[in-house]
Amino acid sequence: MLNVFRRQRSPLTALLFVFGLTILLALPLLAEQGKTGQAVPQQAATVGKVQVGPRLDPAVVGSWGAPQQLGTIGIHAALLHTGKVVFWWYPLGTGTNSPGKLYDYTTGAIKDVTIPFDGDFFCSGATILKDGRLLVIGGLLGNPFPGVPDKGISLTAIFDPATETWSPGPNMNFARWYPTAVEMSDGKVLALTGKDATATAIVLPMETYDISTNLWTTLPSTANIGRLSDTYLKMKLLPSGKIFMAGSNAQTMVFNPLNNRWMSSAKLNFGNRYHGASTLLPGLTKILTAGGTMTFGGGGATATAEVIDTSAATPTWNYVAPMNFPRYNANQVLLADGTILEVGGAQVTKYQSPVTTPELYDPVANTWTEMAVEPNPRTYHSTALLLPDGTVIAAGSDDPANRVAGDQYEIFSPPYLFKGARPTITSAPTSITYNQKYNIATPDAANITRVALIRPSATTHDNDFDQRYVDLTFTKGSGQIRITSPLNSNYAPPGWYMLVIVNSSGVPSIMPFVQIQ
Numbered sequence: 001m002l003n004v005f006r007r008q009r010s011p012l013t014a015l016l017f018v019f020g021l022t023i024l025l026a027l028p029l030l031a032e033q034g035k036t037g038q039a040v041p042q043q044a045a046t047v048g049k050v051q052v053g054p055r056l057d058p059a060v061v062g063s064w065g066a067p068q069q070l071g072t073i074g075i076h077a078a079l080l081h082t083g084k085v086v087f088w089w090y091p092l093g094t095g096t097n098s099p100g101k102l103y104d105y106t107t108g109a110i111k112d113v114t115i116p117f118d119g120d121f122f123c124s125g126a127t128i129l130k131d132g133r134l135l136v137i138g139g140l141l142g143n144p145f146p147g148v149p150d151k152g153i154s155l156t157a158i159f160d161p162a163t164e165t166w167s168p169g170p171n172m173n174f175a176r177w178y179p180t181a182v183e184m185s186d187g188k189v190l191a192l193t194g195k196d197a198t199a200t201a202i203v204l205p206m207e208t209y210d211i212s213t214n215l216w217t218t219l220p221s222t223a224n225i226g227r228l229s230d231t232y233l234k235m236k237l238l239p240s241g242k243i244f245m246a247g248s249n250a251q252t253m254v255f256n257p258l259n260n261r262w263m264s265s266a267k268l269n270f271g272n273r274y275h276g277a278s279t280l281l282p283g284l285t286k287i288l289t290a291g292g293t294m295t296f297g298g299g300g301a302t303a304t305a306e307v308i309d310t311s312a313a314t315p316t317w318n319y320v321a322p323m324n325f326p327r328y329n330a331n332q333v334l335l336a337d338g339t340i341l342e343v344g345g346a347q348v349t350k351y352q353s354p355v356t357t358p359e360l361y362d363p364v365a366n367t368w369t370e371m372a373v374e375p376n377p378r379t380y381h382s383t384a385l386l387l388p389d390g391t392v393i394a395a396g397s398d399d400p401a402n403r404v405a406g407d408q409y410e411i412f413s414p415p416y417l418f419k420g421a422r423p424t425i426t427s428a429p430t431s432i433t434y435n436q437k438y439n440i441a442t443p444d445a446a447n448i449t450r451v452a453l454i455r456p457s458a459t460t461h462d463n464d465f466d467q468r469y470v471d472l473t474f475t476k477g478s479g480q481i482r483i484t485s486p487l488n489s490n491y492a493p494p495g496w497y498m499l500v501i502v503n504s505s506g507v508p509s510i511m512p513f514v515q516i517q
């Protein structure tokens with residue numbers, strides 16, 4: 001959906017700013033009212049109500065740091081293998097460059113990385129290329145003049161973590177606004193869906209980007225998507241090499257890149273699940289989808305959640321435990337221990353009745369646990385991603401009534417950071433290949449129960465197409481563990497990953513980056 005406020009420059013702006021500031025100033029007071037120890041009942045969805053969450057030990061509900069200034073609205077976010085996070089959003093006023101910020105979580109430093117060439121990479125798609133550079137595709141050529149239509153764009157932009165600079169990438173063959181970008185097992189990027197050059201109709205053809213030739217290639221028409229497909233189709237690479245489309249349309253599908261054909265899979269029990277979040281679960285065959293609404297324009301948020309096991313003979317979506325709060329436009333973040341943090345979202349409109357109580361989904365126990373209340377609302381156009389130290393950064397939301405929150409970020413420390421000493425990795429390879437054995441040095445080898453590779457996020461609009469948690473088999477030795485790398489690139493497409501070891505208390509290590517190729 002176009003944010004109709006995005007170029008609003010009316011005299012109301014100042015008033016809205018004051019209104020937002022008033023809300024912000026009132027937040028601590030409202031939060032204080034919540035310190036009665038009462039958990040919020042389900043469906044606590046009154047407009048304007050601040051949820052309070054249970055008042056519990058951070059080892060149970062985690063803990064939020066105070067909001068910090070980002071200086072931009074984190075509508076799009078990606079974690080680079082340098083450990084820095086790049087954010088970008090839409091040009092301001094009559095500007096034609098998309099502002100960007102580079103955040104270093106180790107120091108808190110923020111560097112301006114405004115895209116130095118024309119292009120509105122607003123509601124673009126993004127994925128991290130196998131060499132670690134960030135590819136951003138499409139966006140909008142918005143028109144500030146009433147009655148003159150907006151246009152989808154075919155522009156792309158590439159951010160190089162080594163030089164911390166942007167350069168123009170090759171144009172796609174199609175203009176796309178709200179496209180999906182996902183890395184396939186061969187390292188090519190698949191681009192699909194999005195609104196066309198008139199910013200109205202869905203683009204049906206799919207195309208791939210080959211990093212070695214720096215070219216886009218349109219796939220045969222057998223690969224075209226259906227006319228009624230949603231934008232930002234939720235694509236997940238499976239160990240079969242096929243790519244599963246988990247919504248938002250009720251009819252889920254699977255794409256086979258070997259023959260460029262789609263097959264129907266099961267239907268979501270809920271129906272169309274617009275603005276819901278979905279995640280490929282650890283194990284890489286099950287997909288979780290939670291929240292959303294049947295009404296594209298908003299309203300009617302659901303708390304329901306469903307899981308499909310794509311490895312079943314006849315895969316079906318099955319309801320699992322519902323969330324405690326209905327929500328849409330929330331973010332799902334795969335955490336360092338393989339649980340999923342559902343954070344942000346709203347219930348009534350894009351920005352109204354925000355859900356500030358995150359929930360932690362345990363896919364083994366099938367439980368949702370309410371987490372500590374987030375200090376800022378994070379609704380439409382918000383982002384959240386896992387950092388290499390196991391915390392989560394949350395940002396974004398372009399609510400014109402709350403630009404104060406929009407320009408800030410905050411860091412969530414999950415419960416696992418309050419459960420004792422962390423295991424440490426003293427050395428690990430920085431480059432690995434498939435199906436080989438490698439040693440990881442750790443003084444905590446005897447107590448390690450899980451080892452995994454976690455793909456760094458490139459996320460926007462409740463989507464993180466490439467997010468995956470790849471468990472590794474391992475054996476323990478003295479002062480080291482010996483891992484077997486992923487079997488092939490269907491399990492872990494080439495690129496940079498965070499390496500985590502987790503101990504028997506569920507506490508993860510700090511995660512160094514390793515490149516698999």
Ligand SMILES: [Cu+2]
Pocket residue numbers: 001002003122123381461
């Ligand atoms: Cu958008």
